[in-house]
Amino acid sequence: MPNQQPTAIILTPYLGLHKEVSQEILSGRTSTASDKLQAKPLIESLIRLGYKTRALSLNKNFQLIDFEELRHPEICFVSKLRSHPTEDENLYAMFHQSCILNLKRNGTKIAVLYSDNLAGKDTPDGELYKNVLFLSDAIISPSPILIDHAKKWTSPKALTAVIKDPCLIPERPFIHLSPNDICHVLWFGNNSNIKYLRSTLSPLLVNSPKQQKYQLTFLATAKGLKDIGSILSEINVLPSWNFRLIEWKYNNQPKQLTDELSAAHITFIPSDPSDPNKSGVSHNRLTDSIQSGCIAVASPMNSYLELAKVSLLGDDLSQLFNNAVIEYNRLCQKYTSLRQACLRPFQPQENYDAWKKIISAIQQMA
Secondary structure, eight states, X not given: OOOOOOEEEEEOOOTTOEEEOHHHHHTTOSOOHHIIIIIHHHHHXXXXXXXXXXXXXXXXXXXXXGGGGTOXXXXXXXXXXXXXXXXXHHHHHHHHHHHHXXXXXXXXXXXXXXXXXXXXXXXXXXXXXXXXXXXXXXXXXXXXXXXXXXXXXXOTTOEEEEOOOOOOSOXXXXXXXXXXXXXXXXXXXXXXXXXXXXXXXXXXXXXXXXXXXXXXXEEEOHHHHHHHHHHHHXXXXXXXXXXXXXXXXXXXXXXXXXXXXXXXXXXXXXXXXXXXXXXXXXXXXXXXXXXXXXXXXXXXXXXXXXXXXXXXXXXXXXHHHHHHHHTHHHHXXXXXXXXXXXXXXXXXXXXXXXXXXXXXHHHTOO
């Protein structure tokens, strides 16, 4: 009698959607970074390993009859669970917790993709994650720091795995910069990172080398660009600087981001290592910059320190930016020689090998 095909689901709720969303994730038609960097490679890995795989959004009815859609697979991977401000967050938390408890009670192994420290929050989403982590058989995260946070809530028997987010941007050469060129600078990221521009942008402009002209591009959502515009209105803009505010196009990724990175000399990535909400931040903005041939000027986040040989990291970002401009061509030569080895752990094949290892380990759990 032939072996039955193993089954897996990825639970990944979207606002107002009650359906299978596998094709939306695989085709890049969803808007969250966790889909691109975690759910999509996971689905592809499961399919390569012979699993019958579904990604489900049960985020509309919140009724017990919805449990019928779960069908009790062998493994349930819990992708990012986060209620939307327009939803009843208590109902959201209770329903999704009940879904996972129903699966666990019926013998499904629970594996949580933990990419934000939500269990540390005193909110319905935080309570949801505390309980989901308690029920989990495996915790997978891009950061060892987040694994440590998650262990506060998990069983000591739970498996853990650090799977770095893959670098999905094509490798591009570093481009030359002369004093007569416009130095193209790029800021991009989630709206939650815009607040870090308030204290870092003005010193960057004021202290930049005066012999150069600059164009700073902001790539963000429409709401994010409005907030950035407010910040720009509060600072003194020097004549050597001009700005582009470009709206992030969800249906044109990763092409739009790839194009903007390819045109940039330097990326500017301010953050705050002491902010608990940034604990265990993904490497992806840094790896995308380096892979695209940009000099990355960034705050010294714990995860970024792994890439200190091929980026400029520190608290004084204006001084680092000054160094990046003055020593740009020398740094390009240095980073070109080091880049391939430093980014090897972030390549798609490494990512697949890591998924294959943890999926096999979960499958073998008693």
